[in-house]
Amino acid sequence: MGMIEGIIIQLLYLYSWVVIAYILMSWFPNARESSIGQFIGSIVEPYLAPFRKIIPPLGMIDISPIVAIIALRFATYGVSAIFSMF
Template identity: 60%
Template sequence: MYMLYEILYYAMQAYTYAIIIYILMSWFPGARESSIGNFLGSIVEPYLEPFRKIIPPIGGMIDISPIVALFVLQFAMRGLGFLFFNLL
């Protein structure tokens, strides 16, 4: 059972890193249009899309929805730990 927890935890941790890298790529011109940017976009955008619909950009330019998405993912990771170690 612990191995299943580790697999899920590390997959969610890798997804967190993918989101952070994708966010940082927006600081560099043309980075999201590269092959790595397109790959990360295809993985990360489906998760970020619902948050962008709920949370509008501040001032039309600053998008805080990825930060909220990262918080939700971190809470899910903690919830996963609670489920595996306290309930099972």
């Protein structure tokens, strides 16, 4: 069970870094339009869409990715708690 827990936690951490990379790509012009940017966008946008519906952008600042990363961290803690019960 510990190996499965480790894999799931590592995948959640990796996904949070992909979200961070997607956020940083918005700082560079045309980075999201590149092939890598489109690939990362196809992975991250479905996850960010519900957060963007709940939390609208505040002017030019979009804080929904920050909330999404915090939710991933809570999911990591939840996976640890679930596997610690067994």
